[in-house]
Amino acid sequence: MTETIFSKDILKDKVAFITGGGTGITGGVARAFAEHGANLAITSRKEENLSAMKKAVEAFGGECFTVSADVRDYAAVENAIAKTVEHYGKIDIVVNGAAGNFLCSADQLSANGFGTVVDIDTKGTFNVCRAAFEELKKSKGQILNISATLHYLATPMQIHVSAAKAGVDAITRNLSVEWGRYGIRVNGIAPGPIEDTEGMKRLLPEQFKEMIVKKIPLRRFGRIADIENAALFLTSDAASYVNGVTLVVDGGQWLLGTSLA
Ligand code: HXC
Numbered sequence: 001m002t003e004t005i006f007s008k009d010i011l012k013d014k015v016a017f018i019t020g021g022g023t024g025i026t027g028g029v030a031r032a033f034a035e036h037g038a039n040l041a042i043t044s045r046k047e048e049n050l051s052a053m054k055k056a057v058e059a060f061g062g063e064c065f066t067v068s069a070d071v072r073d074y075a076a077v078e079n080a081i082a083k084t085v086e087h088y089g090k091i092d093i094v095v096n097g098a099a100g101n102f103l104c105s106a107d108q109l110s111a112n113g114f115g116t117v118v119d120i121d122t123k124g125t126f127n128v129c130r131a132a133f134e135e136l137k138k139s140k141g142q143i144l145n146i147s148a149t150l151h152y153l154a155t156p157m158q159i160h161v162s163a164a165k166a167g168v169d170a171i172t173r174n175l176s177v178e179w180g181r182y183g184i185r186v187n188g189i190a191p192g193p194i195e196d197t198e199g200m201k202r203l204l205p206e207q208f209k210e211m212i213v214k215k216i217p218l219r220r221f222g223r224i225a226d227i228e229n230a231a232l233f234l235t236s237d238a239a240s241y242v243n244g245v246t247l248v249v250d251g252g253q254w255l256l257g258t259s260l261a
Helices: 023-035 047-059 074-088 110-137 158-182 200-203 207-214 225-233
Strands: 016-021 039-043 065-066 093-096 142-146 185-191 246-249
Touching: 016 023, 016 074, 016 110, 023 047, 023 074, 023 093, 023 142, 023 200, 023 225, 039 047, 039 074, 047 065, 065 074, 074 110, 093 110, 110 158, 142 158, 142 225, 158 185, 158 207, 185 225, 225 246
Parallel strands: 016 039, 016 093, 039 065, 093 142, 142 185, 185 246
Antiparallel strands: none
């Protein structure tokens, strides 16, 4: 349960379509949205991730519609959007959280490995934004893209994710400029090292944690709740003039260039 910083009805009656919303950071954002009044439509490749989140949200009286889709497959994304509109009648918020990641040095990475992550993160983000456009135009809705800070400097073993997330940031800026005229806001969040996530477990072995935390200006790792709160702010009316921004939520970590890999 998110700490009650925001009014519990901040997203009341909004419909949020969330990719990768079954687990991790985006799963936290999805749950926080439901706790603040939003009706969820979550999509993931894995059916088991969807049913667990549906159960968790319904346990506190929230609404959670699920539809499985691979964001790399445009037809599947279009179908997921159509099913959501059929179910709720509209879409107000899109969150692009589906992502792929593994550690691999550039000289070992295959072309398909590089392309797979770019396809999930970058092309997947475009696919969902494009397929949701007409609905977002109707609702004067908004998009929130989950990015990273890996590409601000350079992160070894992460060339594929760095390139993919740089593309996501470009999508955020371009769409904010092109779709602002329809009242659609497009923003992003770049989480830093967030504890208890799959990404952190893979990037940062336990024995390096103590050393790394000393190099984070705020002297702590992030929590999923930190990203939830940033997402609630950006998608609420409190941010109604914020457009084209990728908000870094990392305790100041990237400014010191503390490589996690
Ligand atoms: C090298 C690898 C690899 C690895 C896969 N590949 N894993 N190469 N090291 N560990 C290569 C494969 O060999 C293959 O290339 C290509 O990638 C596609 O692999 P598949 O397994 O066929 O792909 P797929 O089943 O679509 O799986 C996608 C995946 C997978 C990205 C590879 O890891 C995945 O879906 N993971 C779940 C999502 C996830 O990890 N989420 C966490 C995101 S965390 P070849 O050439 O052999 O065909 C995140 C945070 C970032 O994004 C920021 C952190 C701070």
